Amino acid sequence: MDRCIVVNTEENVRRDIPVAFEKDKALELKPYLEMYGIRHEKGLPLYQKEEPYNIEELKAEISNYRVIELFGPLIAKCPSKTGRAHLLELAVEQSQDRKEENNSGEEARILAALYKIREIEKAERYAVSTIAKVFNEDREKWETKSPEWLGKKLRKFGLKPCRVGERSLHAILWDEKKLSRRFVRYGLSPNGSLGTSYVTDRTARTVSSPQDVTLDLPNGSVGSGGSLGKADRVTETTSLETSRAFTEISRLKDLILQRVLPDLQDRFGSATLPSLWTECCKLIGESLSIELVEKVVKSLEREGLIFNPSPGCYKLTVSSPAGEVP
Known part of the structure; x- marks a missing residue:
C-alpha cells in the first residue's frame, strides 16, 4: 500500500447516490478526455506546451519524501492550478498523518528511551535492561515490555549486540551515525520527548499568537496625583497591547x-x-x-x-x- 495514495473516507449514508456509475454520465467525460489528449499530444495544431514544474519545490511544504514521490508526478502533470492546490493540500495532510502515526508507535518510544539515556550518560555500550527500565517509565504495568522483547527491536535498528559489566549483561553498541538520522526523522527534542524539532509541514507548526502573551507589569502602589497606580498600569499596558x-x-x-x-x-x-x-x-x-x-x-x-x-x-x-x- 506504500506505493498507493490512500484516502480514508467515511461510510456513505446518503441514499440518493447511485451504487453503479451510469454509462450516460461516463460519456459526459469523453469530450474532456479527448480535448486533454489533443492539447497534450505533440504535433497536433492545438498542442499546448506544459508549464515546467520543479518537484523539488515540494520539499518546502512536505517533510515526508515518500509522500513527495507519490504526489510529485501528479502535481507536476495536473493541468489545472486549482487541481494542483487541492493535491498539495492532500499531500501535506497525508505527510502529517504519517508523522503522527510514526511518533505514536513503538519504534518512536524506543528511540525516545535511547535518546534519554544518551543525554544522561555518554557511553559506548548500554545494557538492554537499562534501556527497558527507561522505556517502561510512566507506563501502566500491562504496557511494560521485557528486555528480551526490546533486544529484538533494537537489533532491527542495525545496532550490534554485545556484553557489558561484570555480569556480562546483554547490551548494544552505540552507533551515532545510524541513530542520529532516526532521531532527526522522529523529531526528538532535547528533553528526549517526541516533538517536532524541524517540521516542514506547515500545518504541523504550533506557535503562540499575540493574544497568548502574558504581560509582566512593573510593581507599583496604587497612588494618586502624577504617579500611575497598579490599576492604571494594567489599563495603559492593555491598551498599548490592543x-x-x-x-x-x-x-x-x-x-x-x-x-x-x-x-x-x-x-x-x-x-x-x-x-x-x-x-x-x-x-x-x-x-x-x-x-x-x-x-x-x-x-x-x-x-x-x-x-x-x-x-x-x-x-x-x-x-x-x-x-x-x-
Missing part, C-alpha cells in the same frame, strides 16, 4: 489581500489556509500563528473581499482592491 494587535491585524490583512493571495492565485489558481500562512511567515516571520491568519482570512471573507470557489480554497473577488478587472 493597539499593537490591531496594527498587526491590519498589516496582515493588507499583506494577504495585496501580495500573498494574488501571488498564490497566479501560481495555483487559488490558495489554501496552510499556503497563505506559509507565505506570510516568509514575509513576517515564523512567530506568526496559523490561528491568527485563519481569523484574518475569515474576516476578509465576511467583508466580501475573498470567496471560496471550493471548500478550503480562497480567491480574490472582483470587488477587492487586488482583484479589480483593469
